[in-house]
Amino acid sequence: MTISTKETATSPQATEPRRVVFETQGMAVGFGDRPDVLADVDLKVHAGEFVALLGPSGCGKSTILNLAAGLLRPRRGEVLFDGRPITGVNTSVGYMTQDDTLLPWRTVAANVALPLRMRKVPKQRIQQEVSRYLAFLDLQHAAGLYPAQLSGGMRRRALLARSMIYDPELLLMDEPFAALDAQMRQQLHADLRRAVHSTQQTVLFVTHDLTEAAVLADRVLVIGGGPPGGVAAEFTIPFGAERDPATLPYEDGFARIQQELQEALTRARVPKQKEEE
Numbered sequence: 461m462t463i464s465t466k467e468t469a470t471s472p473q474a475t476e477p478r479r480v481v482f483e484t485q486g487m488a489v490g491f492g493d494r495p496d497v498l499a500d501v502d503l504k505v506h507a508g509e510f511v512a513l514l515g516p517s518g519c520g521k522s523t524i525l526n527l528a529a530g531l532l533r534p535r536r537g538e539v540l541f542d543g544r545p546i547t548g549v550n551t552s553v554g555y556m557t558q559d560d561t562l563l564p565w566r567t568v569a570a571n572v573a574l575p576l577r578m579r580k581v582p583k584q585r586i587q588q589e590v591s592r593y594l595a596f597l598d599l600q601h602a603a604g605l606y607p608a609q610l611s612g613g614m615r616r617r618a619l620l621a622r623s624m625i626y627d628p629e630l631l632l633m634d635e636p637f638a639a640l641d642a643q644m645r646q647q648l649h650a651d652l653r654r655a656v657h658s659t660q661q662t663v664l665f666v667t668h669d670l671t672e673a674a675v676l677a678d679r680v681l682v683i684g685g686g687p688p689g690g691v692a693a694e695f696t697i698p699f700g701a702e703r704d705p706a707t708l709p710y711e712d713g714f715a716r717i718q719q720e721l722q723e724a725l726t727r728a729r730v731p732k733q734k735e736e737e
Contacts, residue, residue, distance in 0.1 A: 478506035478508065478509070480542075481507050481542060481630050483504045483539075483540045484524070485502055485538040485540070486501075486536065487537035488500065489523055496687070496688035497688055498523060500690055501524070503681060503691055507662055508662055510663045511663065511679050511681060512665045512676060512677035512681070514673040514683065515728055516668060516728065519683045520688075524664075524683070527539045530547075530549045530550035541629075553632050554626070554631045555632045555634075556623040556631070556632070556633045557636065558636060560615055561619065562615060563607075565606075567604050567605060568618050569590050569603040571618055572590050572594065573590045576590075596651075598617070598651065599621065612644060613644045613647060616636065616648055617648065620652065620655065627659070630664060631661050631662065632664050633666065646706055649672070649706075650705045650706060653676060657702060670721040670725060671709065673721065674714065674718060680697060681693075682721070682725060684727075692727060695721065695724070697717065698713070699714075
């Protein structure tokens with residue numbers, strides 16, 4: 461028995477045809493001789509969309525990001541980027557994880573500039589783009605500081621700027637704010653939404669926090685029900701691109717969405733074998 465899909469009211473943007481940036485069709489993933497971790501996964505991420513993958517630890521959320529990045533191959537099915545199979549490392553994505561990968565011997569500005577320097581972008585353009593992204597993320601005052609001089613939140617914003625600066629077609633984010641306290645997470649949610657809206661960035665975001673998923677995403681896919689896992693439920697979050705993450709939890713309808721996500725998460729934790737009994 462498959463966990464049923466439940467969906468909230470659809471936002472106006474959802475009716476507009478948009479380019480599919482990332483897609484899986486009948487995708488299954490396994491490792492070695494072990495059974496599939498994920499199976500029969502069909503999902504799409506459209507251009508300009510913020511999609512959250514929500515589910516319990518170990519359900520395969522990060523595996524989907526690694527497939528999009530070209531770091532894993534499916535056991536069965538198709539994994540497509542811009543309509544074409546991913547056959548190697550996908551250089552069209554940015555990837556931000558929980559890890560702090562800022563280079564300690566470089567300033568914030570030099571860390572943020574690094575992807576453009578590696579792509580041999582002209583120096584004047586690099587300076588313009590670094591200034592732009594530091595402004596997006598309120599880091600202008602920290603441009604000349606080194607990572608050891610930054611707070612945890614500032615380091616996260618610098619990593620986000622570095623991940624976005626080369627305008628990847630898809631930004632992959634694997635629980636990037638998990639180690640931060642609640643107040644800092646709330647501020648970074650606002651920073652992320654503002655930056656993504658300003659640049660029309662497409663995002664695939666992994667979290668196990670249902671409030672974070674509802675605050676940030678245009679659409680939430682609940683992953684679970686395994687083994688093997690799959691897309692257990694799908695929700696459209698109808699609060700628009702210009703939402704304020706700080707006040708959103710107090711708006712009408714937010715508590716209902718949280719409740720529906722919690723119910724879907726609870727069902728997603730039930731193994732498929734037990735559902736079928």
